[in-house]
Amino acid sequence: MRVQHHGNGHASAVAVLDDDRHAAQRLGARSGCKVPTVCSAIRAPLLRFDDDTLLAILGHLDAKDVCRVGGACRRLRALSQHPTLWHTVRLSGLSVTASIVQRLTALSTHVREVDLHYCAEVTDECVKQVGEACTNLASLAISGCSRLTDDAVHTVAAHCPSLRELSLTGGASITNDALDHLTTAGLALEKLVLARCWNVSDEGLSKLGQVCSTLTYVDLTHCQVSDAGLISLAATNPLQVLVISGCWHVTDVGVREVAQRCKMLRRFECNTCENVTHDGIDAIAKNCAQLQSLSLSGCEGVLDSTIVELVQRCPLLRKLDLSDNPHVSDRALLAVAKHCTNLEQLTVCRCERVSDVGLRAIAVGCPMLVSLDVAGCWRISGRGLNDVAKSCDRLRTLFLSCPRVTEPPRASFRRFRSGGARLSKPQQLVAISQMLAAFPRLEGLYIEGPSLGSRARSPSTRHHSCLSGAAETDRRTTTTQCSIM
Numbered sequence: 001m002r003v004q005h006h007g008n009g010h011a012s013a014v015a016v017l018d019d020d021r022h023a024a025q026r027l028g029a030r031s032g033c034k035v036p037t038v039c040s041a042i043r044a045p046l047l048r049f050d051d052d053t054l055l056a057i058l059g060h061l062d063a064k065d066v067c068r069v070g071g072a073c074r075r076l077r078a079l080s081q082h083p084t085l086w087h088t089v090r091l092s093g094l095s096v097t098a099s100i101v102q103r104l105t106a107l108s109t110h111v112r113e114v115d116l117h118y119c120a121e122v123t124d125e126c127v128k129q130v131g132e133a134c135t136n137l138a139s140l141a142i143s144g145c146s147r148l149t150d151d152a153v154h155t156v157a158a159h160c161p162s163l164r165e166l167s168l169t170g171g172a173s174i175t176n177d178a179l180d181h182l183t184t185a186g187l188a189l190e191k192l193v194l195a196r197c198w199n200v201s202d203e204g205l206s207k208l209g210q211v212c213s214t215l216t217y218v219d220l221t222h223c224q225v226s227d228a229g230l231i232s233l234a235a236t237n238p239l240q241v242l243v244i245s246g247c248w249h250v251t252d253v254g255v256r257e258v259a260q261r262c263k264m265l266r267r268f269e270c271n272t273c274e275n276v277t278h279d280g281i282d283a284i285a286k287n288c289a290q291l292q293s294l295s296l297s298g299c300e301g302v303l304d305s306t307i308v309e310l311v312q313r314c315p316l317l318r319k320l321d322l323s324d325n326p327h328v329s330d331r332a333l334l335a336v337a338k339h340c341t342n343l344e345q346l347t348v349c350r351c352e353r354v355s356d357v358g359l360r361a362i363a364v365g366c367p368m369l370v371s372l373d374v375a376g377c378w379r380i381s382g383r384g385l386n387d388v389a390k391s392c393d394r395l396r397t398l399f400l401s402c403p404r405v406t407e408p409p410r411a412s413f414r415r416f417r418s419g420g421a422r423l424s425k426p427q428q429l430v431a432i433s434q435m436l437a438a439f440p441r442l443e444g445l446y447i448e449g450p451s452l453g454s455r456a457r458s459p460s461t462r463h464h465s466c467l468s469g470a471a472e473t474d475r476r477t478t479t480t481q482c483s484i485m
Contacts, residue, residue, distance in 0.1 A: 047075065054079050063089045067103055083110035092117035092141075101129055108133035117167075118144035124152040131156035138162050143169030143193065153178040157185035167193040169219075176204030183211040190214055195221035195243070202229030209233040221269075222246035227254030234258045245271035245295070255280030259287040269295035271321070277301030285310040295321040297347070307332040311339040321347040323373065333358030337365025344368050349399060350376035356384030363387040373399035375446070389438040397444040 049057070058066055058079060063086075070080030086107045091100065096119045104111060111134040116122050122145040131137070131152070137160040142148060148171055156163065158181070166182075166189060168174050174197045182189065189212055194200050201224045209232035216238055220230075226249035233239070239262040244250050247270070255276055258265070265288040270276050281302055284291065291314040296302050304327050311317065317340045322328045328351040336343065337358075343366040348354050354377045362369070363384075369392040374380050378401065388395065439445075 047073070051079060055082055055084065058082075058085055062094065063091055063100055063103070064094055067100060081107060083107065086110045088113040088115075090115040091119055094119060096122055096126060101126055104130055105133035109136060112136060113139040115139075115141045116145060117141050120145070120147075123147050124149055124155075127152040128155040131159045135159055136162055139165040139191075141165075141167040142171075143167045143195075146170060146172055149173045150175055150177040150181065154181040157181045157187060161185070161187070163187050164189060165191040165217075167191075168197055169193050169195040171197045173199075175199040176201060176207075179204035179208045183207050186211065188212075188214045191217035193217075193219040194223055195219045197223055200224065202226055202232070205229035206232040209236050213237055215239060217241040219243040220247055225249065227251055227257070230254040231257045234261045238262065238264060240264055241267040243267075243269040244273060245269050245297075247273060248275065251275040252277055252280035252283075256283040259283035263287050264290055266290055267293040269293075269321075270299060271295050272298040274299070274301065278303050278306045281306050281310060285313040289314060290316060292316050293319040295319075296325070297321050297323040298325070300325060300327070303327045304329050304332050308335040311335050315339045316342070318342055319345040321345075322351060323347045323349040325351055326353070329353035330355055330358035330361070334361045337361035341365060342368055345371040347371075347373040347399075348377060349373045352376070352378060355379035356381055356387075359384035360387045363391040367391055368394060370394055371397040373397075375399040375401045377401070386438070393441065395439050395442060397446075398439065398442060399446045401447070 054076070058069065061069065066080050066085055070077040081103075086104075087110060089104060089111060092115050096116065104114070114130060114134065114137060116127075119142075122142065124147070127142060127145075127148060128151070130140075132155060137156075140156060140160070140163065142152070148168075150173070153166075153168070153174065154177075156166075164187075168178070171178075171194075174194070176199070179200065192208075192215060200220070205220075205225055206229055209229075213236045215233070218233065218237075218239060218241070221243055222245070225244070225247050230244065230247075230250055231254055234242075234257055239258065242258060242262070242265065250270070250273055252275070255270070256279065259280075260283065265284070268284060268288070268291065270280075276296075276299055278301060281296065281299075284294075285306075294310070294314075294317060302322075302325060307322065307328065308331065312335065317336075320336065320340070320343060322332065328348060330353070333348070333354060334357075336346070338361075343362075346362060346366070346369060354374065356379065359374065359380055360383075362372075364387070369388075372388065372392070372395060380400075385400075388398075
């Protein structure tokens with residue numbers, strides 16, 4: 001049984017559960033007897049508490065563990081069915097069993113949110129049962145459930161009139177028919193995620209745009225849509241978040257229409273959209289002053305001057321991704337530092353024209369920086385990083401390239417334990433240790449390149465990660481993890 005304590009005063013209760021469970025296991029091991037079951041191991045300590053305390057403890061468990069505890073005795077079974085435990089059901093990545101579905105249907109009137117992200121065993125029948133029973137459902141996430149088809153969406157749309165958020169990421173079998181079902185039901189959707197639904201096209205978006213007028217969040221990553229579908233959707237919906245990364249058929253025409261119609265846009269991502277250039281982003285800058293997050297990775301049609309004009313008109317930016325752009329230089333970073341003083345995340349990896357000059361400006365002008373990615377920026381050295389270390393004391397994550405690792409920021413030595421990285425020279429170990437010590441709050445240090453300490457100036461072929469308390473993130477290169485002692 002897993003209990004996640006969030007500092008609400010029930011730490012002692014959680015500790016009692018863990019201590020008693022481990023004590024029971026040790027006793028069984030010493031005596032040669034079978035380890036006690038969940039009933040005998042946890043029922044006695046749990047029943048010491050009143051109902052309110054027990055509900056608080058059960059509130060930290062996922063739905064699967066709540067069902068397990070409910071099998072211990074009648075009292076725990078009754079408490080495990082309390083409505084407050086089933087308003088939000090998160091089963092992301094877990095094995096969804098028949099008992100879980102039965103419990104959902106039994107408490108259907110209380111369920112408002114169901115999260116089935118990447119539950120591989122979920123089928124159409126499972127989603128249909130949930131949809132037919134949980135008629136008050138407001139949010140449903142079934143991303144990564146590759147076995148689902150349009151039929152599941154049809155059932156949910158027909159039986160859940162209060163549905164406001166629907167996530168279908170990775171639905172390889174989801175087509176325009178699913179969008180037809182949503183429009184026929186007349187749902188007042190506010191959030192729709194269709195990322196990697198390869199079979200969704202302009203036809204489905206056009207029909208959705210004609211009926212739905214409440215969407216504020218739309219993710220169309222890698223959908224087969226063009227300007228026509230985008231314009232239809234933006235014409236009737238007050239979009240605040242729009243993600244069209246990988247939609248290669250979208251051009252400046254569609255982006256311009258979005259900018260003119262959705263002036264409250266706060267987040268816009270069009271990574272690798274090769275047909276989006278200066279004109280489209282200029283329209284965003286002129287019309288969307290509330291923009292807080294912008295991702296333009298791989299948009300080589302966006303110029304240095306585009307970024308300069310953008311940040312002047314959008315000073316509220318907190319996240320900016322300009323990676324893989326050969327035009328971005330120190331000039332853009334100087335403008336960002338001057339106008340976007342609340343910037344928290346900056347990604348300029350593989351922008352080879354960026355140097356210590358731009359990084360120094362960012363360090364001084366953006367003290368709120370939490371994440372910085374300058375991997376592949378071969379002109380950046382320890383001098384620029386030293387400026388970041390002095391000014392950006394909130395920095396949590398830093399991405400670098402190894403050719404400059406041997407020139408770390410000036411700092412005291414910190415002990416370091418390798419978890420598999422090939423550190424062939426003592427100065428490499430010292431350099432990384434000093435790097436970690438220079439940023440006292442750093443949780444993740446990611447170093448990529450052909451080898452640590454190498455002076456080769458070529459694109460990275462290997463990626464090393466030095467972590468302190470942060471989980472390894474997914475990268476496209478081979479990774480090696482190192483930990484601070």
